[in-house]
Amino acid sequence: MGTFFSTPRLSLGRKMLQINWGLILIVTATAAIGLAMLYSAANGSWNPWAGRQLIRFGVGLAVLIVIALVDIRFWWRYAFLIYGALLCLLVAVEVFGSVGMGAQRWINLGVIRLQPSELMKVGLVLALARYFHGLSTEDVGRIPYLIVPLILVALPTALVLKQPDLGTALFLIMIAGAIFFVAGVKLWKFVVVLGAAGAAVPIVWSTLRSYQQKRILTFLDPESDPLGAGYHILQSKIALGSGGMFGKGFMQGSQSHLNFLPEKQTDFIFTVLAEELGMAGGLALLGLYVLMMIYGFAIGLRARTHFGRLVALGITSMVFFYVFINIAMVMGLIPVVGVPLPLISYGGTAMLTLMIGIGFLINVYVHRDVTISRTGGGA
DSSP states (O other): OOOTTOSOOOOHHHHHHHSOHHHHHHHHHHHHHHHHHHHHHTTSOSTTTHHHHHHHHHHHHHHHHHHHHSOHHHHHHTHHHHHHHHHHHHHHHHHHOEEETTEEEEEEOSSOEEOHHHHHHHHHHHHHHHHHHTSOHHHHTSGGGGHHHHHHHHHHHHHHHTTTOHHHHHHHHHHHHHHHHHHTOOHHHHHHHHHHHHHTHHHHHHHSOHHHHHHHHHHHOGGGSTTTTTHHHHHHHHHHHHHTTTOSOTTOOHHHHTTOSTTTTTTTHHHHHHHHHHHHHHHHHHHHHHHHHHHHHHHHHHOSSHHHHHHHHHHHHHHHHHHHHHHHHHTTSSOOOOOOOTTTSOOHHHHHHHHHHHHHHHHHHHTTTOOOOTTSOOO
C-alpha cells in the first residue's frame, strides 16, 4: 500500500488527450437539439430561453472539463466534504430559500437561482461511492455497515421532502438504490425495503400536500379534471399523438405555439419535440441518450478503482432516471413530477447538475488506470 499520491500523476497535456471527446460530442449534439426546441417554443426567438440556455451550456462545458482534469483521488478525498456542503445548502433553503410554484427550493444568488436538491444528486453519488469503496465484499453483506449509507440517503431526502418536492426525494432514493445494488447489496434486502415502503403508503399518503394527492389521482384518471389538474397531461397526449411519424415540421407545432401546452420549455419540452419532429425525432433523441448511457456503463466497467466504478455507474443511473421519468411523465405513464429532460429542458441548476455529472464520468475515464486502496492510498 502506498501513500495517497503514490500512483504517478498524469500530465495536464496527457489528460486533455485522454478526455472522452466522443462523449462530449454526444452531449453537445443533445444540447443543440434542446436549443432548437427552446428557440421554437419561443416562436423563433433566442429570448427568453434559448440564448440563456446556450450561455449555461458554455459555462457547464467549462466546468465539465475542469472536473474531468482534476485527479480522481482529490474527489475521493473530499467526497464527504462536498456532500456535507450540499447538505448545508439544503438546510439554508429551509432558512432563507426563495419560494416558487408553491415550494421553497431555491437560493437566490442574484445571477442565478440555485436549487441545491439538484446538485445533491451528484453529491450523494460521490458520498456513497466513497463509503462503499472502503468496504470489503463481506462488509457490504452485513447490515450494520449499511446504517451509515442509509443515513447519507435519509438526511437529504427528508430535507427535500420538507420543501416539499416528492419527485426529487424519490429520485435521490432511486439513485441510491442503484449504487447500493452495484456495490453488492443483496436483492432480498431491496425486497424487504420495498415491502416496508408498501406498508407505509397509507402513512405517506396522509402526509402529502393536497396538490400532490391530486396529481396522483389525476394520473389514475386524467379525464376527471380535464381543465384543472388533468389539463397538462391531456394536452401533452394530444401533442404527442398529432406529431405522427415525422412531425408537423420545425416551429409548426400547434399545441405549443398556440399555448395549449403548459410548461413547454421545461417539463414538457419532449412533447414540443415529438409534435414538431414526430416519432422519428423522438427516437433520434432517445438514441443519443442511449449512446450516452452506453459510454457511461463502459467507463464504469473499465475503471480500476471501486470508487470510480461506482461514480460512473451512479451518474449513468442518474441520466437514465432523468430521461425515463420525464418521458414517462409526458406520456401519462407516471404522475406529473418536476423532473427535467437532460440538456433539453430549460433550467440553470438542472443543466449545471448534468454537466457536473458528465464531468465526473469523464474524470473516471481519464483516470481509469489510477488505483486507490480502501484506505485511500494509490497502489
